[in-house]
Amino acid sequence: MITTRDEYAASLRALRRKVYAMGQKVEDVTTHPLTRPSFLAVAETYEQARDPENEALFMAESRLIGRKVNRFVHIHGSTDDLVAKVKMQRLLGQVTGCCFQRCVGMDALNALHSTTYEVDETHGTQYHQRFLAFLRRVQEDNLVCGGAMTDSKGDRKLRPSQQEDPDMYVHVVGQDKAGIVVRGAKFHQTGTLNAHEVIVMPTTAMSPEERDYAISFAVPTDAEGLVFILGRQPSDTRKLEGETIDVGSPYGGHEVMVVFNDVFVPWERVFLFGETEFAGILVERFAAYHRQSYGGCKVGTGDVLIGAAALAAELNGVGSVSHVVDKLVEMTHLNETMHACGLACSTQGRPTRSGAYMVDPLLANVCKLNVTRFPYEMARLAEDLAGGLLVTMPSQRDLDDPEVGPLIRKYVKAHGPAVDRMRVLRLIEYLTTGPGGAAYRTESMHGAGSPQAQKIMIGRLAGFEDKKRLAKRLAGMEE
Numbered sequence: 001m002i003t004t005r006d007e008y009a010a011s012l013r014a015l016r017r018k019v020y021a022m023g024q025k026v027e028d029v030t031t032h033p034l035t036r037p038s039f040l041a042v043a044e045t046y047e048q049a050r051d052p053e054n055e056a057l058f059m060a061e062s063r064l065i066g067r068k069v070n071r072f073v074h075i076h077g078s079t080d081d082l083v084a085k086v087k088m089q090r091l092l093g094q095v096t097g098c099c100f101q102r103c104v105g106m107d108a109l110n111a112l113h114s115t116t117y118e119v120d121e122t123h124g125t126q127y128h129q130r131f132l133a134f135l136r137r138v139q140e141d142n143l144v145c146g147g148a149m150t151d152s153k154g155d156r157k158l159r160p161s162q163q164e165d166p167d168m169y170v171h172v173v174g175q176d177k178a179g180i181v182v183r184g185a186k187f188h189q190t191g192t193l194n195a196h197e198v199i200v201m202p203t204t205a206m207s208p209e210e211r212d213y214a215i216s217f218a219v220p221t222d223a224e225g226l227v228f229i230l231g232r233q234p235s236d237t238r239k240l241e242g243e244t245i246d247v248g249s250p251y252g253g254h255e256v257m258v259v260f261n262d263v264f265v266p267w268e269r270v271f272l273f274g275e276t277e278f279a280g281i282l283v284e285r286f287a288a289y290h291r292q293s294y295g296g297c298k299v300g301t302g303d304v305l306i307g308a309a310a311l312a313a314e315l316n317g318v319g320s321v322s323h324v325v326d327k328l329v330e331m332t333h334l335n336e337t338m339h340a341c342g343l344a345c346s347t348q349g350r351p352t353r354s355g356a357y358m359v360d361p362l363l364a365n366v367c368k369l370n371v372t373r374f375p376y377e378m379a380r381l382a383e384d385l386a387g388g389l390l391v392t393m394p395s396q397r398d399l400d401d402p403e404v405g406p407l408i409r410k411y412v413k414a415h416g417p418a419v420d421r422m423r424v425l426r427l428i429e430y431l432t433t434g435p436g437g438a439a440y441r442t443e444s445m446h447g448a449g450s451p452q453a454q455k456i457m458i459g460r461l462a463g464f465e466d467k468k469r470l471a472k473r474l475a476g477m478e479e
């Protein structure tokens with residue numbers, strides 16, 4: 001069982017995979033400068049769990065294997081579990097200031113637990129038992145799972161089965177007694193290079209003729225036929241320069257394009273195949289859990305941003321000026337509103353028929369819709385407080401240069417020393433427009449579904465007819 005950063009690193013190094021970054025093969029994601037920050041972030045999901053003070057948040061009793069497991073591989077058994085999940089995510093956001101990547105697997109496991117159970121009830125299939133056998137190994141070994149949902153999608157106006165190229169959505173291209181063969185590509189895959197297993201789910205609801213697209217399964221990330229291509233992030237090559245200040249933070253996240261080049265999946269790892277009416281249910285449940293997740297992780301990162309903005313103002317000598325305090329209060333109001341939604345959808349969770357607890361879907365979608373907006377306003381306020389030096393500051397190499405370094409130290413100092421100002425401004429730059437901005441801003445917009453997806457769900461769950469009845473009664477209108 002993996003419990004430490006070093007054991008986790010060794011387990012990733014043992015995987016033989018095809019990983020590409022900037023036109024070159026990556027042999028070891030735990031040491032490559034472009035991927036190491038993201039490895040370090042996931043490693044905190046192990047290291048923080050070892051701290052006895054974090055036990056209640058990070059460990060939970062597994063009903064399946066009868067002992068405590070890391071919450072990232074746990075199936076939520078109560079609303080207390082759902083609340084602890086969000087609080088754990090906030091804490092990890094505070095520690096890493098980035099996407100720590102492991103929640104996609106947690107959310108996929110939980111969505112599959114209830115969905116496979118209900119597919120079996122309807123169709124007499126064996127998916128739930130297969131899934132539990134997989135989950136048992138994940139829990140016993142404390143593995144990291146990726147959760148792969150978003151397909152490449154091709155022409156957005158066409159259904160999966162109508163695409164000119166049928167591979168635009170991951171689908172089954174062959175099957176025999178041993179298993180299925182799948183082809184396609186999943187985009188924006190959070191942290192998959194740091195995962196031992198990748199859990200694949202459909203990207204959208206499927207119609208009855210789209211049987212071959214209504215699939216869910218798990219494969220080890222070193223399965224034959226898998227290719228990983230690392231996505232770029234703003235200012236990512238600073239990680240190749242070797243200086244620490246200009247990078248802004250030792251942690252980071254990553255996204256990859258995962259290509260399934262005729263990957264074989266044995267039947268015992270297939271959790272849905274052809275039961276088209278359940279594809280949409282699986283998507284909705286995963287999305288609801290992940291929309292809850294953002295009310296934790298993004299809030300923890302927001303805590304770091306608020307702290308950095310306060311420090312930047314303090315180092316300028318204006319820490320207690322009223323408009324500065326007002327902006328910090330405004331940021332806090334936005335941040336806590338997101339957290340309130342994450343907690344609210346958790347406390348209003350309900351058991352599904354498999355026993356796994358589900359969040360309240362309306363409140364989870366409200367949570368995520370706020371997350372598509374508030375981090376942008378918080379980033380704007382942080383940039384306001386930081387001042388223009390945020391994007392005009394010289395490099396660390398200039399700071400270290402014997403000739404111009406002293407000039408920078410003399411003229412960049414304010415209420416505090418130049419080096420401190422540079423460090424904190426680089427952190428704000430990292431979070432807002434650097435590599436961290438990919439997660440804090442754009443992922444807040446599109447991760448777990450773009451804003452329109454949340455609006456569709458909110459519209460569906462709003463209960464407008466009930467609300468009209470309330471109004472009619474008070475207005476004295478005829479029913």
Ligand code: SF4
Nearest residue numbers: 099100101103293297
């Ligand atoms: Fe977890 Fe947040 Fe990253 Fe999603 S974006 S994997 S919820 S840290």
Ligand code: FE
Nearest residue numbers: 190443447448
């Ligand atoms: Fe995400």
